[in-house]
Amino acid sequence: MNGNPTGGRTRAATASAVRAMDSGLFGHLTLRQLERRAYRLYAAEGPRGKAWQTAVDALCAARYSGDSHHDYRRHQRRWHLWQPDPLQVAQARAYVLRNGCRVRVLGAALAGTVVDVRFLNESTGPHPAPWYVVSYDHLQICRAHGSEELEPETPADDGG
Secondary structure, three states, X not given: OOOOOOOOOOHHHHHHHHHHHHHHHHOEEEXXXXXXXXXXXXXXXXXXXXXXXXXXXXXXXXXXXXXXXXXXXXXXXXXXXXXXXXXXXXHHHHHOOOOOOEEEEOOOOOEEEEEEEEEEEOOOOOOEEEEEEEEEOOOOEEEEEEHHHEEEOOOOOOOO
């Protein structure tokens, strides 16, 4: 080894290797396949792993664009356009559902737990919109939802 912690690879080569791994994991999957794979990743490595973060981006991108499948290359071309200003994200973060929050899908008998949040630029307004990734353990999937699709479950009345 030449003293370089990347084994002599340049930053560009390392980034290229990561993209190749990501495209291999999430290449051209249907939305349902992506939801199942994301659930398995979340169960295996939790919310901190690189593959999990890539899965969250892929879930949000597929739902945001309305695609029935995830096309990794198209996602890479579009993703930077959807990224909001970090200052606006920091301000908006105070108003979102938190990880661990139990939610229901409006108009459906489907309840799950928020496991991640991404902010994307909305074409209809100046503010970033939260996209929630919700884990449905009974279905063994993670699914992305826009904020207008979810409501927090009402906590049980504690009698006080």
